[in-house]
Amino acid sequence: MILFIILASALTVYLIWFIYQLRKHFAPLNNVPGPTSMDMFRGILFATPADIWNYVRQLFKTYPRMFKFWHTIHAVVWLSHPDDVEVILSSMKHISKSRIYESLQPWLGTGLLTSTGTKWKERRQILTPALHFGILREFLNIFNDYSTLLVQKFEAASKEQPINIVPVITDFTLHTICETAMGTQLKTNEEQSKQYIDAIYRMGEVVIQRIACPWLQYAITFFLSGNYYRQEKLLKIMHTFSRKVIQDRKRTFSGINVNLKSKKRLALLDMLISAQLSRNDIDDDGIREEVDTFMFEGHDTTTSCISFTLLMIANHAEVQDKIVEELDAIFDNSDRLATVDDLQSMTYLEKVIKETLRICPSVPIISRSSEEDIELPSGYTIPKGTICFMHIFELHRNPEVFPNPEQFDPERFSNENSKHRHPFAYIPFSAGPRNCIGQRFAFLEVKVMVSSILRKFRLEPVDSFDKLPLVMHLILKSRDGIRIKFRKRDL
Numbered sequence: 412m413i414l415f416i417i418l419a420s421a422l423t424v425y426l427i428w429f430i431y432q433l434r435k436h437f438a439p440l441n442n443v444p445g446p447t448s449m450d451m452f453r454g455i456l457f458a459t460p461a462d463i464w465n466y467v468r469q470l471f472k473t474y475p476r477m478f479k480f481w482h483t484i485h486a487v488v489w490l491s492h493p494d495d496v497e498v499i500l501s502s503m504k505h506i507s508k509s510r511i512y513e514s515l516q517p518w519l520g521t522g523l524l525t526s527t528g529t530k531w532k533e534r535r536q537i538l539t540p541a542l543h544f545g546i547l548r549e550f551l552n553i554f555n556d557y558s559t560l561l562v563q564k565f566e567a568a569s570k571e572q573p574i575n576i577v578p579v580i581t582d583f584t585l586h587t588i589c590e591t592a593m594g595t596q597l598k599t600n601e602e603q604s605k606q607y608i609d610a611i612y613r614m615g616e617v618v619i620q621r622i623a624c625p626w627l628q629y630a631i632t633f634f635l636s637g638n639y640y641r642q643e644k645l646l647k648i649m650h651t652f653s654r655k656v657i658q659d660r661k662r663t664f665s666g667i668n669v670n671l672k673s674k675k676r677l678a679l680l681d682m683l684i685s686a687q688l689s690r691n692d693i694d695d696d697g698i699r700e701e702v703d704t705f706m707f708e709g710h711d712t713t714t715s716c717i718s719f720t721l722l723m724i725a726n727h728a729e730v731q732d733k734i735v736e737e738l739d740a741i742f743d744n745s746d747r748l749a750t751v752d753d754l755q756s757m758t759y760l761e762k763v764i765k766e767t768l769r770i771c772p773s774v775p776i777i778s779r780s781s782e783e784d785i786e787l788p789s790g791y792t793i794p795k796g797t798i799c800f801m802h803i804f805e806l807h808r809n810p811e812v813f814p815n816p817e818q819f820d821p822e823r824f825s826n827e828n829s830k831h832r833h834p835f836a837y838i839p840f841s842a843g844p845r846n847c848i849g850q851r852f853a854f855l856e857v858k859v860m861v862s863s864i865l866r867k868f869r870l871e872p873v874d875s876f877d878k879l880p881l882v883m884h885l886i887l888k889s890r891d892g893i894r895i896k897f898r899k900r901d902l
């Protein structure tokens with residue numbers, strides 16, 4: 412009994428000391444406005460991903476520049492002003508992702524998206540040449556082949572019925588990333604490919620459920636919730652598949668070892684195998700981490716971008732007319748496939764894609780952990796160890812930078828109008844040292860897909876962006892998909 416009283420007293424003293432130290436360390440945040448922990452708890456308890464999305468947006472209406480709250484023992488700040496975001500993103504000191512990304516680690520390990528420090532620097536160095544423009548040119552045939560198939564799919568669908576485009580586009584972006592980055596065709600009629608595609612969809616659900624529900628972020632509660640077993644099953648399918656792709660590629664790669672010395676450009680997976688064979692820079696698990704990272708980052712983001720671009724075009728007839736005029740001038744009614752020069756001539760379409768990514772950024776929120784105290788231009792100090800969320804979706808709606816922010820206006824991205832813009836006011840691909848490595852890949856793919864569709868179809872609106880139920884997810888998504896009508900163009 413005495414022992415129990417001593418232990419309980421020691422524990423109480425330790426807890427009081429711990430909370431005191433925590434409060435002292437994070438005292439500079441006391442000045443930052445924000446909801447109370449109780450408000451926060453009420454706001455997210457039993458909330459769906461759509462409720463959480465709306466709740467955070469509502470908080471930005473009350474605290475437009477930034478706000479803070481406590482999430483159990485973690486101090487969290489949300490930022491949306493370009494000056495504040497610039498201080499964090501442009502620094503090499505704050506390159507570590509916050510603990511929110513830990514939910515991705517069972518799947519992606521510490522690949523390029525989730526790693527930090529020397530590991531991240533070395534991997535970025537190996538992988539940057541894999542997305543060089545010279546290589547992307549070689550991917551054009553693959554983009555063209557798959558977009559031809561996509562158009563055929565829409566042609567076969569009923570003319571009058573709206574189509575939920577998200578699953579169809581997802582199917583195509585998964586096939587293109589697998590073939591371009593891994594040099595492997597996903598065969599939808601093969602059981603293993605089918606299982607893999609399905610597992611990627613379902614793993615996304617598990618990850619987001621864990622991020623959205625605070626109590627699932629701890630290993631023990633996650634384990635008890637039953638989601639752990641679901642995750643293990645999915646990981647087995649996905650990792651077995653990626654390991655097989657790597658082994659198959661390695662076999663053929665060692666057979667053509669000459670590639671290591673030749674000038675021929677290597678695809679992403681070949682680049683990783685080459686780094687292993689020639690310099691032992693990366694082991695088998697490391698290659699697997701990067702393959703999984705690119706499969707994830709390289710398909711969901713572009714699916715969101717293509718789907719929202721088509722939605723915006725369907726809802727803005729005058730914008731659609733201008734794109735069609737541009738395409739007609741380039742292709743002159745011919746059926747030929749797009750070349751790199753054609754894609755570079757699609758300057759108006761490029762402005763449309765940029766404006767879509769402003770209103771509907773595929774990655775709406777990113778997060779970092781502060782590695783040391785940060786003095787923000789707003790006058791507040793963020794102590795070391797704070798979780799910093801940067802709300803790209805809100806940042807892109809700053810009325811001082813983008814007047815009338817909800818209005819869709821591609822001309823915001825004319826050379827004249829973009830010239831004097833704050834460099835961190837528009838960051839769909841993030842910015843600074845940890846920006847998106849696949850940005851040029853994404854633009855090429857989106858342009859090929861969207862132009863192929865508009866050369867064949869007139870898009871008619873069914874859903875509109877302002878009525879879509881957006882959800883808190885890693886990637887911007889509508890809970891109910893995105894529906895559009897496709898009417899064959901009279902050529």
Ligand code: HEM
Pocket residue numbers: 523524525535704705708709710712713716768772773774777778838839840841844845846847848849850852853
């Ligand atoms: C429209 C399409 C895309 C958008 C809007 C986008 C956006 C972003 C953003 C905002 C980040 C920073 C994430 C963070 O800090 O947490 C990022 C990182 C990344 N993206 Fe993309 N992305 C797109 C397409 C792609 C594609 C096609 C690939 C691969 C081929 C790719 C690969 C990556 C990787 C590997 C990272 C991590 C980079 C690093 O930390 O060094 N992304 N992307």
